[in-house]
Amino acid sequence: MIDSIFWAATGIITLFVAGILVRALRRSTAGTPTDGFDGQVYRDQLSEIERDSTRGVIADDEAKRLRSEVARRLLAADRADDAADAAKPGPRSVPVLGVMALVLAAGFGGYAYLGQPGYGDLPLKARIAEAEKLRADRPNQAALEAALPPQPQLEAIDPEFLALVEKLRAAVAQRPEDLQGQQLLARNEANLGNLIAAYKAQEQVIALKGDKATDADILTLATLMFQAADGQVSPEVESLLQAVLKRDKRNDTALFFIGILNMQIGRYDLAFRYWQEVIDTAPAGSPWLAEARSRIVPLAEVVGVRYVLPDAPAATPGMTPELSGPSAADVQAAQDMTPEDRQAMIRSMVEGLNDRLATEGGTAEEWARLISVLANLGENERAAVIFAEAQKNFAGRDAELAVIQAAAAQAGLAP
Structure with a gap:
């Protein structure tokens, strides 16, 4: 209902404005400043003769003769004006009407393409x-x-x-x-x-x-x-x-x-x-x-904000092992460890990465790293669980899924 009222009101306003413009155009092209000038002069002369006759300035016979002469000239001037009007071209409204039609078509067409016809007004306050x-x-x-x-x-x-x-x-x-x-x-x-x-x-x-x-x-x-x-x-x-x-x-x-x-x-x-x-x-x-x-x-x-994305920050020194992998000091320390201690350190890092991905999420590369490490540790079943969860988390993001699937394939979890 509101949509019909809107379009009806828009059409009426458009026609009203178009009528005003065409009318103004017709007025501007109906005649020049000299059109009808002679006829007005003769009408003024007739009025002057009447005033002089009333005051007794001229005799009645002379007044009658002057009236006849001026009336004859007035008729001749009117006939000349009519002939000139008939010979004039019509008002130049056709090109203007054509331009108006194009503007209206562009306006309505643009609104239909860019706007939301059928939707009511929804100001910011109402949206909030x-x-x-x-x-x-x-x-x-x-x-x-x-x-x-x-x-x-x-x-x-x-x-x-x-x-x-x-x-x-x-x-x-x-x-x-x-x-x-x-x-x-x-x-x-x-x-x-x-x-x-x-x-x-x-x-x-x-x-x-x-x-x-x-x-x-x-x-x-x-x-x-x-x-x-x-x-x-x-x-x-x-x-x-x-x-x-x-x-x-x-x-x-x-x-x-x-x-x-x-x-x-x-x-x-x-x-x-x-x-x-x-x-x-x-x-x-x-x-x-x-x-x-x-x-x-x-x-x-x-x-509607002009936002320029800042440059990505570089990795900061001292990043935790589960984010960046073992540091040089960790590698050196691992060389002096017993096999059991070394395995425990690896397990600690793996569990730290697993916990963070489970709670905070992470990048596709981190998920792929966890899958690869678990597979290397022989925990293929657990790696498969992580792979399934990663596929769900990155569904629809093909580029990131490709990284995860490549790691799973290398681990023997995917064809």
Whole structure:
């Protein structure tokens, strides 16, 4: 209904303006300043003769003769004007009407191509109000999980590994206050793709730690819940992220996920601010730095901000081993270690990388590195689980998937 009224009003206004322009054109071409000049002079003479006759300046006979003479000249002048009007070309409105038709066609056509015909007016204030309503009314974590289809089971999982996880579940059920058991359960459930069970175990980890729970523990829980909701930021996850930001306003993980939340509700302006903060303040090794850099330029165009992406920061010295691999000092130390100690150091680095990828994510190269290392350690089943999770995380990103698939193929996990 509103759409019909809009187009009707637009058409009426267009016709009205066109009529005014054509009318003005006809007036401008109807005659020149000298048209009808003689006739007006003769009419003035007739008026003058009447006044002189009334005052007695001229005799009645003379007045009658003058009237006849001037009237004859007036008739002749009128006939001449009529003949001139008949010989004049018509008003030059056809070219103007043609130009107007082209302008109207370009205007309506351009609006149909670039605009949104059929949509009502949506000013900025209304858009913000609608987005904030979406924020307030979005489903909670349980509702988001209930709306998802059943998740398919991961393939190529070692039955022995599954048996070990079953034993771990039984042990944790008997000893729910076993902190280390809950931590292992959360990690292994996540590796199996059982994200709800994983974050439930992580909730127990935080409860058991109490005041000693770290921001990393909370972010692990938030990430697992985010994944369990298939990439939707629930109110519960938002509360966890905001709690971290209160203590560390530059935490790159929390900033990035709050940006995702604002993207999901349509507050692209706020998402841009959060991701710009990630780009400006995140450490060089942050996985969210690369993510924010890859998304912020098109987001800036949507927001209407002229944004120039800064140069990527170089890797900083002192980067942790799980981010950059062993340092020269680590290699030298490893040469003096016993085989058992060397294996323990490698295991520590692998577990550190695994934990970070599970909680914070990472680049395709880091996922590929973890797959390769696990395969070299003989843990092909676990490498297959990591490969399946990486394929899910990088779905639709062909260039990054190619890196991961190449590592899996070299490890014998993919053709």
